[in-house]
Amino acid sequence: MSFSRWWLAFYWSTPQELMPWLDFLNEYTPQIYVRNSQMIIFELGRSRSLIDKDTLINKTMAMEGLTLPQIGEAACPAEALAKAQFQKKDRAGLPIEALIYYADPFRETPEVIKPLKKMLLDLKSLGVKTLFSFVNLSEREVGVRWSHWGKRLWLRVHGALPMAEPQIEVSEVFSEIYEFPEEAPGNNLEPLYFISKQLLQRLHQHLQQKNRGARVLKIILSGRTYENDFCGSVEFELSLPAFHHEVSLWLNLLRERLQVLAQQKKLPEMLESLEIVVSEVLVWHGLQKDLLDPEREHREGALLESLTKLESRLGREKIFCAEPRESYRPESSWRRGLAKDWYTLVSQQKRQENGLEKTGFQVYDLLSQKPLRVLPQAQKLILRDQQLMFNNRWQPFRLSWSEIVCGHFWQDPFERRYGVASLPEGEKLWVYKEGDELYLQGFFV
Amino acid sequence: METKAEIFKSLKERFQTPQTKSWSFDSQNLLVPQGSMVEVVGKARFEFAIKFLCEQSDLMVACVESEWTLFPPAVAQRGVDITSWLLVEAGERAVWAVEELLHSHFFSVILAPDLRLSQPLWRRLHLECQRSGTSLMILSEESHEQVGSLFVIEAELNQGKLQSQWQRCRQLLQTGSL
Numbered sequence: 001m002s003f004s005r006w007w008l009a010f011y012w013s014t015p016q017e018l019m020p021w022l023d024f025l026n027e028y029t030p031q032i033y034v035r036n037s038q039m040i041i042f043e044l045g046r047s048r049s050l051i052d053k054d055t056l057i058n059k060t061m062a063m064e065g066l067t068l069p070q071i072g073e074a075a076c077p078a079e080a081l082a083k084a085q086f087q088k089k090d091r092a093g094l095p096i097e098a099l100i101y102y103a104d105p106f107r108e109t110p111e112v113i114k115p116l117k118k119m120l121l122d123l124k125s126l127g128v129k130t131l132f133s134f135v136n137l138s139e140r141e142v143g144v145r146w147s148h149w150g151k152r153l154w155l156r157v158h159g160a161l162p163m164a165e166p167q168i169e170v171s172e173v174f175s176e177i178y179e180f181p182e183e184a185p186g187n188n189l190e191p192l193y194f195i196s197k198q199l200l201q202r203l204h205q206h207l208q209q210k211n212r213g214a215r216v217l218k219i220i221l222s223g224r225t226y227e228n229d230f231c232g233s234v235e236f237e238l239s240l241p242a243f244h245h246e247v248s249l250w251l252n253l254l255r256e257r258l259q260v261l262a263q264q265k266k267l268p269e270m271l272e273s274l275e276i277v278v279s280e281v282l283v284w285h286g287l288q289k290d291l292l293d294p295e296r297e298h299r300e301g302a303l304l305e306s307l308t309k310l311e312s313r314l315g316r317e318k319i320f321c322a323e324p325r326e327s328y329r330p331e332s333s334w335r336r337g338l339a340k341d342w343y344t345l346v347s348q349q350k351r352q353e354n355g356l357e358k359t360g361f362q363v364y365d366l367l368s369q370k371p372l373r374v375l376p377q378a379q380k381l382i383l384r385d386q387q388l389m390f391n392n393r394w395q396p397f398r399l400s401w402s403e404i405v406c407g408h409f410w411q412d413p414f415e416r417r418y419g420v421a422s423l424p425e426g427e428k429l430w431v432y433k434e435g436d437e438l439y440l441q442g443f444f445v
Numbered sequence: 446m447e448t449k450a451e452i453f454k455s456l457k458e459r460f461q462t463p464q465t466k467s468w469s470f471d472s473q474n475l476l477v478p479q480g481s482m483v484e485v486v487g488k489a490r491f492e493f494a495i496k497f498l499c500e501q502s503d504l505m506v507a508c509v510e511s512e513w514t515l516f517p518p519a520v521a522q523r524g525v526d527i528t529s530w531l532l533v534e535a536g537e538r539a540v541w542a543v544e545e546l547l548h549s550h551f552f553s554v555i556l557a558p559d560l561r562l563s564q565p566l567w568r569r570l571h572l573e574c575q576r577s578g579t580s581l582m583i584l585s586e587e588s589h590e591q592v593g594s595l596f597v598i599e600a601e602l603n604q605g606k607l608q609s610q611w612q613r614c615r616q617l618l619q620t621g622s623l
Contacts, residue, residue, distance in 0.1 A: 321530065
């Protein structure tokens with residue numbers, strides 16, 4: 001059972017067969033992209049009554065004059081298109097020509113195709129024939145050979161750079177509104193919780209009937225503030241990193257946000273209406289709850305709730321996972337990945353679906369041992385008579401150099417000499433010398 | 446005076462009762478209790494935690510720091526898959542963040558360097574640890590004597606080699622197992 005943004009792509013060898021399908025699909029969704037007169041792509045979550053590939057095939061059985069095309073499905077539009085054309089089930093087996101869809105999945109323009117064709121020729125001459133081999137190239141190698149163009153493609157295949165999607169509207173709007181019979185005081189949150197629960201439950205049932213689930217909710221609270229005679233609305237969004245179908249989870253998130261707004265005195269003094277709109281829906285591939293393991297669902301729900309609370313209070317960039325990044329500078333040799341990506345990784349969906357593993361930190365096995373603690377910004381050390389200023393006092397130190405790190409002269413020219421400064425009390429500092437200055441980078445113990 | 450091996454044996458017997466589960470840290474001859482708060486003190490506290498997690502590679506780990514200084518490539522260099530850790534830079538809300546992570550009941554171990562706790566907070570977190578089965582490892586330079594942690598491990602580096610021992614194991618002392 002899983003929820004995700006899911007794309008379906010169709011491929012025909014002859015363009016004539018495409019037209020009857022466009023008429024047929026228009027009944028379910030008007031948001032269909034036609035690519036190169038041979039391909040169709042649309043998002044399943046934004047269509048009406050289509051649950052998955054099989055329901056679509058079942059519906060076509062009653063139709064005459066429809067020949068079944070080659071179908072590809074994936075969470076990423078480029079991947080779905082490539083799977084449809086090359087008839088591969090997993091991403092790892094796709095040929096290198098699939099990059100054409102990563103360059104621009106929705107159009108095929110000459111300014112995109114021309115440099116890409118040259119790049120494909122270069123890749124083939126290097127023996128890179130599949131997407132899997134391309135992924136295993138290093139970020140730097142791709143950047144050096146094919147500049148920002150290649151690097152952008154490489155990041156897209158890794159899922160680190162989102163693709164620009166044409167702006168489309170949700171085909172069916174799910175929303176619930178409650179109008180307070182008399183103006184209700186905004187500082188009393190209990191009635192608000194009670195009404196929110198009812199609205200959320202109704203929305204949930206409505207979505208469940210359509211085999212959908214909410215991912216983003218928009219809450220609109222309209223009312224009046226007497227002090228400055230303000231009459232307007234407070235709007236905010238609630239989103240989950242992954243889908244979970246318990247209403248109580250949404251209710252807890254809403255409750256917390258309302259409490260924060262009430263503390264900040266941002267709620268209207270008198271409430272007039274409460275509206276909940278589903279801004280983004282996802283297709284639910286499962287039909288019912290996992291009755292055999294209800295504990296697992298409860299655990300997943302609790303984790304998603306914690307993650308969302310942490311994200312909303314601390315900020316999205318403060319909840320992260322560590323991802324390797326190619327850089328000779330230690331402070332930029334890793335980057336912060338999103339909590340959403342971490343959740344996908346630990347739930348083991350990403351690796352199974354993609355068939356590709358991300359390159360890890362293995363390169364560090366070949367280097368000298370690095371300290372566990374590194375300062376976000378290196379600090380300049382003040383030296384005097386073979387002593388350095390540390391912990392607000394002058395201390396003698398012994399330096400032992402271990403390695404020299406240099407950047408590429410054409411890209412990021414720098415030279416640092418790294419070493420360990422041992423202090424009398426046993427502290428070991430990771431220091432480097434750049435120019436004539438000595439900098440503190442981290443601590444060994 | 447009991448020898449180290451005898452203490453280890455009695456600890457093992459004690460922890461292997463159904464009430465108190467533990468993870469075995471073989472290279473240090475220690476048992477790390479599950480669902481409890483464990484303070485790791487001393488200069489090699491980080492090395493201790495990383496080495497323990499290297500031996501117990503299948504645990505779900507989260508790490509909460511006020512200001513982020515842990516260097517992920519160095520953790521990976523010591524044989525730990527840090528890409529599966531959840532990392533939180535919590536600023537002044539470190540205690541709240543730890544509490545939220547404990548509520549999720551998802552993590553086996555939560556690392557929290559330099560977490561400042563008062564007695565009531567300490568009790569609250571301890572109860573939550575017991576409820577969730579998560580071990581909260583507080584890495585601090587010195588033990589919080591005033592809050593009275595049940596388990597305190599001292600970790601030091603001796604000629605580049607990690608050496609650790611129980612500094613305090615209050616529960617065991619009270620029950621008279623040692």
